[in-house]
Amino acid sequence: MSSLRYGIRCLRPRPSSTAKQWPSLISSTQSRDSAPRRALATTTPRRQDDSALTSALEAMESSSEGVITTFARPMPVSPAYFSRLPQFNDSFVHVQELARKYARLPTLHPSQVERVAWKTKEQYRITIGEHVKARDYATCIALVKRLNQIHPDLMPEEVKAGLRPFKRDINIYLNQPKPIPVDKFGRSHGVGKRKSSVARAWLVEGTGEVLINGKPMNEAFGRIHDRESALWGLKTTERLDKYNVWALVGGGGTTGQAEALAMAIAKALVVHEPPLKTPLRRAGCIARDPRTVERKKAGHIKARKSPAWVKR
């Protein structure tokens, strides 16, 4: 018995490390009253495996009352250690506690709160490496958002720290688009892409002259439909006779070039007249069309076409 006890003592880590990782050992060594342990047990009463563990521990303790002063094994710092999602459960409980504790602090209207980029479920799963359930995460993030509404002047440090694991590293809402200047000659520059074409367009206030790769419109685009789609942004906003366009287009075919040019011209137009951004977006000139040619796969004739089925 004494040799066993000695072995357990040898196994027992140093207090400095236990303070970090196995605090329950400290509780058993320093003060042997069961209050903290019970408190521990009450924090996670619903965890069955936890409760089983505690009961086992108690049984062991009661059997060897006064003989064994420490646990046979190091105790985990979190009672959620043996659950499937220890980190999430910890932070969830913490957030719940915070929410309960600071429920009465004044809050801002949601529209006035500074926008924060919260981690999505997938991002959170990747960062902590646990497969968090969608429903749990949703309830958790709802609490987090509620906490975030606390007036910034009264926001306790504790809350700030508690919300940190749910924030993305980079707040995308703080990103400012790089301003495109109108240069000293009054030109604005826009770049557009479509399929594999790239277009650069410079817009100057003028009378509606268009030069594409140094050629007039009719030589650059043989199809009238292409000409129309290239100048679609100017046409829908009725700015066709107010600007001169000088553009360079490359790559791809005529359709791609025309629609890349439409995007480039729209972007350059927005520099001159920012309020036009919404109508241009409605006209479909601002968004990059992401569709491109699908790559060919091995074992297929084209991207998806399979070779003809041959018997044997």
Add this chain to the structure above:
Amino acid sequence: MASTNCWRCLARPSQRLLLAPVSVAAASAPTSATFSTSAQQLSSKASSDGSKHIRSGKRLVLGRKKRNPDRTKPPQPGERKAFRKRIQLSNDNALKVPGLDVLSSEGVVNPESVGKIFGLPVEVVDQLRACEAFKSSQNWSLFRSPHTLVRKETVDLAKQMTDAIEKKETLRLVLTGNRGSGKSILGLQALATGFLNKWVVINIPEGQELTTASTEYAPTPNSEMFSQPVYTVKLMQAIHQTNHQVLSQHKVQLDHMQLPISVTRNMTLAGLLNATKEPDFAWPVFQAFWKELLLPGRPPILFSLDGLAHIMRISEYRSPAFELIHSHDLSLVRMFTDALGGKTAFPNGAAILGVTAKGNAPMIPSMEKAIAQAAAAQKGEEPPSRDPFFRKYDERVFDTLRGVKVLDVRGVSKTEARALMEYWAASGILRSRIDERSVSEKWTMSGNGVVAEMERVVLHDLRET
């Protein structure tokens, strides 16, 4: 595109009216007694209701593939070509446009007439048709009668021509410009100016007819040249037809002893042209006519040729030694190139007009370089030098085009475009509203007012709405 068409079907009542009314009740069975109608109803359902599926499998049909022979008569020889080259100058379906002036010799040089549409006088239309100035690729058939837009270039060209002829000088000018920018129409307007001013107008409508080896040729005795007798006869007839009035006022002054036909002093120049239709005698007679024209006291000459690139290269004719003949060795072409190159002296003043073409034209680097050099010289810039690594420059081309004036035809201005579109609208071609915006839009879409492209753009819109 498809969606617009569908919307059009829904939106336009006129189109809906065109569709035959679909009556549902009419297709039902004829009225009959109330008893024992089931069989009848069934049968009518089977016949009228198309929803019932009738199995139509593939059946083996043998010997059904007989092609019934074409019973229609094949077109007569030359009929297809005549149809292809047919020129229709009026269209009764088009609306008549009232209030347009008729082109006159004063109006065409007046700067105020820029941007206005003018009608062509009837006799000038006949003359232009006779000298084949109208082309089948130009859409004359869309309008009630031939009208042209007088643009800045027109007035500029007409002014240059009349000024030169008043001073009894020779204007040698080449019209260049992008495809569809209206070079040939400008040439036509120049010819009309010539007719209005009672000049002697000689027009070669297609340069390629002379050099693609599709008309007769014969060596000229005692020279290296080749004449084209059949074409010369045709040209003489055309000149006679178009310039009859002017030429019949002038009489033959020289003795033409060497001519195969008898020419007397009391013969008019028109009579000289009309004296022979024999291809063998055509070239000497035409030469004699040309000599007579170049005497002092004769009317001024307007000599024009469309498709300049074709006569600036080696032709497809072969000499008896089986060598390709240079176009400038064809005597009719030589006559034009000498005039254009300034080798012929015109004591009565003349305008020599070479019109380049962009459709179906060969690339002639020598010609392009020569024209670029001439244009630079005209602007007083440093002329572009020749490519030192290109061997096939043709000196004869450079000689011909040395010192010519170049008129670069570009798109029309917006005011001219507006006039044009208003004319189209008045003729009933264009049915949209014409305001600043639509004109500007069409002008931009057509590559800064290239006329042929404007027409395309407008007709494209017409198709949509």
Add this chain to the structure above:
Amino acid sequence: MVAILGANFHERKLVKKALESFYGLGPQASARIMAKYTIHPQARLGTIPAKTVTALTAELSNMTIENDARRLVQENIKRLRDMGTYRGRRHAMGLPVRGQRTRTQIETAKKLNTLERGGSGSRY
């Protein structure tokens, strides 16, 4: 109808086609003859003067065409045959002469390679 070297042609027949209808006169020779008499390639028989037609006949009568050309070819083949060469044998058998494969695609050889090459000798 226009007669060249005893053969009658329609007036609308191209001169080039008419010339090439003679055995032993191909595109090259016809082009040269036409250049010699300055007839353009698209000329039809009706448009050329009678003088040129007789000149053409005279020109053709001095050339080795028609039966002369046929005889020449046949003599050459006969010589090969008489010498007992492989080429002569192949001609006699109606098979390719110049070492082509015979498994497929010998229809032309079957049609043409005979001892009596060039047909019976009459044009009509």
